Amino acid sequence: MENYQKISREDFMKFFRDTEKLNELSVDDRIEIFRTILVGSSDLTKDLLNEILGDYCVDNIEVIDRNNGEK
Numbered sequence: 001m002e003n004y005q006k007i008s009r010e011d012f013m014k015f016f017r018d019t020e021k022l023n024e025l026s027v028d029d030r031i032e033i034f035r036t037i038l039v040g041s042s043d044l045t046k047d048l049l050n051e052i053l054g055d056y057c058v059d060n061i062e063v064i065d066r067n068n069g070e071k
Contacts, residue, residue, distance in 0.1 A: 015021050025033075038044065049063045 046063050046065050053059075053061055053063070
């Protein structure tokens with residue numbers, strides 16, 4: 001059995017903030033974490049998505065607000 005249950009929040013965040021350790025993850029590992037880390041739909045906001053797009057210098061995608069299918 002793996003020891004993942006013994007990893008504390010502090011240990012996880014220390015790993016996450018360590019560029020050298022983070023670089024040990026594959027692209028697929030990173031995508032899996034990115035797609036599953038948020039708790040729910042309320043975490044996904046226009047502001048957050050725009051910040052992520054800015055962080056990654058993505059300028060060919062636009063996030064718009066829609067309420068009940070209307071812009």
